[in-house]
Amino acid sequence: MAPATEGGNARLARMRRHPISSTLFGLAILLLVALSWFAWTFAPVRLDVPQIDVGPLPPTTPLASMAISAIPTGTYETPAALAFRGGSWSEKRAFAATGILVRHPKGNLLIDTGFGRNVERQLTLLPSLQQSPHHLGTPIIDRLAKADADAITAIIPTHAHWDHISGVDDFHGLPVMVNDAGQRFIDSHGEGTEVLNSFHGVTYRTYHFDGGSYLGFPSSHDVYSDGSVVIVPAPGHTPDSVVVFVNLPSGKRYAFVGDLVWQMEGLTRPAEKPWMMRFLIGEDRSEIRTAIARIRAATKLYPQITAVPAHDGRAFSSIAIYPASTR
Template sequence: MMFKHCLPLVLALASWSAQAQAKASVEFAIVKTGKTTTLKGMMVSSGGFTTKVDGNFSAILVKHGQTHFLFDSGLGTQVAQQYRQDMPWWARAFFKYDEPVVPARTQLDQAGIPPIERIFLSHAHWDHASGLADFPQAVVWAAPEELTVVQHAAPGLGGSWPSQVSLKSLRWQALDFKPQPYKGFDRSIDVFADGSVVLVPLFGHTPGSIGMFVTVGSGKRFFFCGDAVWRADALKDGRPKFWPASLIVDKDREQTQHTIEQMRELIKQDPGLVVVPAHDDAVQSKLSYFPLWVK
């Protein structure tokens, strides 16, 4: 495992951005790698325990001009081994995935997508980092605070798994957030310097969680919020996750709730914005799945 801290993203992507068109076409696709079926009340406080819902495990494929990158990696080709090695026995009834799993790498290869060279990691939990091992040619970008979590990987929940993030083949880089306010967040990174893809800190769920704004060619705006909430309807009245789950998975519950309030204000200020939680099948299904694109 190799770390290169404090290398500014703008410099690292200079040649990448220079090759992009001034007004490059921007689109994204949701690469659904798996799902789990659970009670809605397990995903959001006061969600009820009579209604079953699907929770997705997805990676987001973004195309900017001729450039592709991933936001998260979903479940990977080695997830069964990773799960056996690092998921605690007591948690397996609640934190699980259903078969079959169709890894992002498999889907992208079948579709002829060029090799992925960059992955932005919303956070380092098992269901977001599982597929990293499938992209050894990619540089994995994460907030410096999240790289600390990676450095202290250990079996269990609430951190990162050695089976996923401690591979020597992985190449890590630290994101360098600038003091440039964006949509109510005090720091940001404009990845292509054209406003189409903007990263922001979304701390709370983990020490270095991040979110991603994407504006596609049609002008529609989307915000990928990772696991700040598990379902978008939780934002209507600011409901957190089901409290036992939150106690386990949210590193800082108070900061997580602050992030939820930030997103609620964001929606008030920008009602056309579509918030896409990482596991919300209801939102993701409406947008469609890869190989279909949102343009």
């Protein structure tokens, strides 16, 4: 045992003589471990989601004249690796900024607004990391026929982030529907609400989740009281995030999931957003996993339901582009 002890003492003596070198060596090891872990957070690991009982398909009685259209307003680009875990760094994804016009005899609705007329100015309010290269299209206010625009009674944002509410500024005085959590989030003036809080004279119409459970979600709000447009809480991406179910006369149903996932792979694989993106946004991972599980279970059990992530242009393929409509 004496030689080993002597060798250990010799190493300790060398470390005492060269403390800076020893510290740098230790820091290098820690840095290598940290970099390895960080790289792993982008690896294609399947998200483990809980089993969910979504219950029976909720009844709906939409009127025959109800219809929806998609209204693209532009895109912005990001590597697929930043969009979902397992995406490629070399593949660019064009994140859609698209609103949905719901035509209903009791009044039209907009689900999200995409880019508005003043989006360039609004972007300057954001941290530089969020100012991705983008391609601007025509704002919804300039796309809509006067009759359709005049018939809009409210805007339903899937959440308050800039790329979902930019066009609110163009529809002066039009009510923006928010739930209680959404109103608190906006009133907090926290990160993510900068653009919406820069608008003047926004009218908020607060609704409550006064309905029962809906496809595994604990509560719901039936906008028209006919089951055609139903909002459910899906906090996780932001405290105010919701999923909007739209059920058409044809029997086709859509779940507009906002930023629950950014691309379809988030649901089909399933794959969560990379850790870095979730950390920067401040997402609640548990809430996200549960909501993904609910949507996956509902779409698997009821194939008439199509889930539509707000930023995946492929997900809008079965919805006619405005001014055409689909039922």
